[in-house]
Amino acid sequence: MKTIQLRRYTLVExxxxxxxxxxxxxxxxxxxxxxxxxxxxxxxxxxxxxxxxVSAEGDHAAFLALDEAYRASDGRAEAFDGQPQRIAEYNLRLVDEIG
Incomplete structure (x- = not known):
């Protein structure tokens, strides 16, 4: 099983x-x-x-646990270090595959 999160951003002009x-x-x-x-x-x-x-193996709970670990990771911190806010609006949803 794989869980997918659809991420839609409106960017800063x-x-x-x-x-x-x-x-x-x-x-x-x-x-x-x-x-x-x-x-x-x-x-x-x-x-x-x-x-x-973005996707990860497992159910919604497994995805959210992996995402929580990612948000606390050194790699993510490095990626965002010194970056200005370029996203004006976020729309994040876990989605189900149909078919």
Whole structure:
């Protein structure tokens, strides 16, 4: 069993390119090191949005426990160190596969 979290962001105006550059540099590396997979990542520059999905083996509770450990990790702290807030709005949801 795999749990997937859909992550939808509205980015701060003018920060789209900088956010993408930072995300590409850091998120694949630190999320995978923490035990997650990245299902997909898409940008919508015309609406200043970024949508991606991160996954982990196990049920929702296992995902949330892994995410809690990731949030406390040195890798995540390094990735975010000195970074400005580039996300104006977050929408995070655990989703169920249909089909």
């Amino acid at each position: 003018g920060e789209y390119d900088a956010f993408l550059a930072w995300w590409k540099e850091w998120m694949p590396r630190v999320r995978r090191a923490a035990g997650f997979g990245i299902e997909f990542a898409y940008g919508l520059p015309e609406t200043n949005e970024f949508v991606w999905a």
